[in-house]
Amino acid sequence: MNRLEILVKGLQEGSIADFVVKNIRGKGRGVYCGSDVIKQNTYIMEYAGDCLSVEEAKSQEVVYKENGEGCYMIFFRYMEKACIIGATIKWDHACRLINHATNPNCQVHPPMATDLKIKAPRLAIYALKNILKGEEITIDYGVRNKHIPWLNCSEGDFFS
Numbered sequence: 356m357n358r359l360e361i362l363v364k365g366l367q368e369g370s371i372a373d374f375v376v377k378n379i380r381g382k383g384r385g386v387y388c389g390s391d392v393i394k395q396n397t398y399i400m401e402y403a404g405d406c407l408s409v410e411e412a413k414s415q416e417v418v419y420k421e422n423g424e425g426c427y428m429i430f431f432r433y434m435e436k437a438c439i440i441g442a443t444i445k446w447d448h449a450c451r452l453i454n455h456a457t458n459p460n461c462q463v464h465p466p467m468a469t470d471l472k473i474k475a476p477r478l479a480i481y482a483l484k485n486i487l488k489g490e491e492i493t494i495d496y497g498v499r500n501k502h503i504p505w506l507n508c509s510e511g512d513f514f515s
């Protein structure tokens with residue numbers, strides 16, 4: 356199977372890898388590999404959450420800030436439109452705890468729709484290289500990375 360087929364299958368069936376959430380002093384929580392090895396191009400997990408409009412995202416950010424809560428959202432472009440996946444209230448899903456790295460071991464695949472009835476974009480995360488047990492799962496959030504143009508968005512792109 357090619358990577359796209361692997362990711363679609365992963366989105367449909369779920370991850371075969373095990374993960375551990377750890378709290379690291381001075382850094383906060385992160386997601387770590389619990390399997391012996393996650394091989395390159397393996398589906399890791401979906402960045403799951405609510406598909407929000409710009410207005411909903413703005414409103415939720417204000418509430419989270421007022422409540423002193425963290426805000427876990429990915430801003431991206433899908434079919435020429437600004438999109439937001441809000442994972443803040445997904446307490447049962449580790450995706451929101453994957454930390455940023457400038458040299459990550461995972462990447463978010465460009466958005467895809469796997470259910471044409473819903474038409475909501477889905478974000479699949481996959482391994483860029485083999486990941487060994489105990490290694491932190493990291494992605495490049497894309498804020499400053501020009502080689503991920505669909506994920507390279509500044510706040511002004513959405514909140515202007």
